[in-house]
Amino acid sequence: EMDAKIKKAFKDLAVPPKPAATKVAIMIADLIRKAPSSGQDAVRKQLLQRYEEKGLIWEGGALPVLVTLINQVQEKPILEAVSLALWQVLIGFEGSEAAGAAKILVQLCKDKSLLVQAHATAALLELGSAGSHFRVQILEAGGLESLTTVIASIDSDEVITKQGVNKLIPYKPGQRQEAAAGALRILGQEPAAQELVARAGTMRHLISICETCTAPEGSKTREAAAGALFGFLQLSTNRALLVEAGGVPALIATADTASDEARMLAAGALWELSLEVDLRPDLIRAGAVPSLLALCAPGRSDATH
Structure with missing residues (x-):
């Protein structure tokens, strides 16, 4: 009824x-x-x-x-x-x-x-x-x-x-x-x-959110942006596009300082980038290795590990 x-x-x-x-x-x-x-x-x-x-x-x-x-x-x-x-x-x-x-x-x-x-x-x-x-x-x-x-x-x-x-x-x-x-x-x-x-310019705006939404009230927005970046890196050309747009430092900063969920998503995005052999030097130069090692420390979630 x-x-x-x-x-x-x-x-x-x-x-x-x-x-x-x-x-x-x-x-x-x-x-x-x-x-x-x-x-x-x-x-x-x-x-x-x-x-x-x-x-x-x-x-x-x-x-x-x-x-x-x-x-x-x-x-x-x-x-x-x-x-x-x-x-x-x-x-x-x-x-x-x-x-x-x-x-x-x-x-x-x-x-x-x-x-x-x-x-x-x-x-x-x-x-x-x-x-x-x-x-x-x-x-x-x-x-x-x-x-x-x-x-x-x-x-x-x-x-x-x-x-x-x-x-x-x-x-x-x-x-x-x-x-x-x-x-x-x-x-x-x-x-x-x-x-x-690539045509819509989506990647650079998601990167900008990861760079600027650092206050506590912006944590959910940053989390959503990191998740979107992770999702769009299934395509090889998008991985190169993110690096060219300066997205690696933004992902590292997110992995270092954001919420647990955002850290996990940023780590996932860095993982996707590492699948491209040609992009690995960019990850190393940007300081991704120390950040990823820090995420392996005890106390992080299994998904982040």
């Missing part, structure tokens, strides 16, 4: 959107976010159920409606709320179809609102994690290029001020870059993505 609050959410959703769309979208997101962690998946499953009432049929539940709403709204508060709801619905997504969400989410990465970008990049991370066919859809829609543009931008004080304050949905500086780097890491599983990074 569908929960009464979820039934109300379905009834209040409307295409074309009504003035209450912001409130309804946040209500949908809160049904998930405010549920106990053990019950959030159950809420999502209900929201994704086929819904029918008075001749109105929604295959896929709230997902196709949210995608349709995004296509029809321009008002910033509504778009921020609906993109938040779409992201929350897609967390842990296991479906085979996503109502064209890949294309619209890639488009939202270009929106002027930092919140919309943050929600879209986080949703792309979830959708890309759901399977190869979704990753291909994201790539075909220009997702790698759009995500690269997001990680290349900086949340300066001026940018944050221009964004303004949404009292209902807070924005944390660096939130969109962290999610975008995570989505890029997922896309790196696809051979087509390996081929695209």
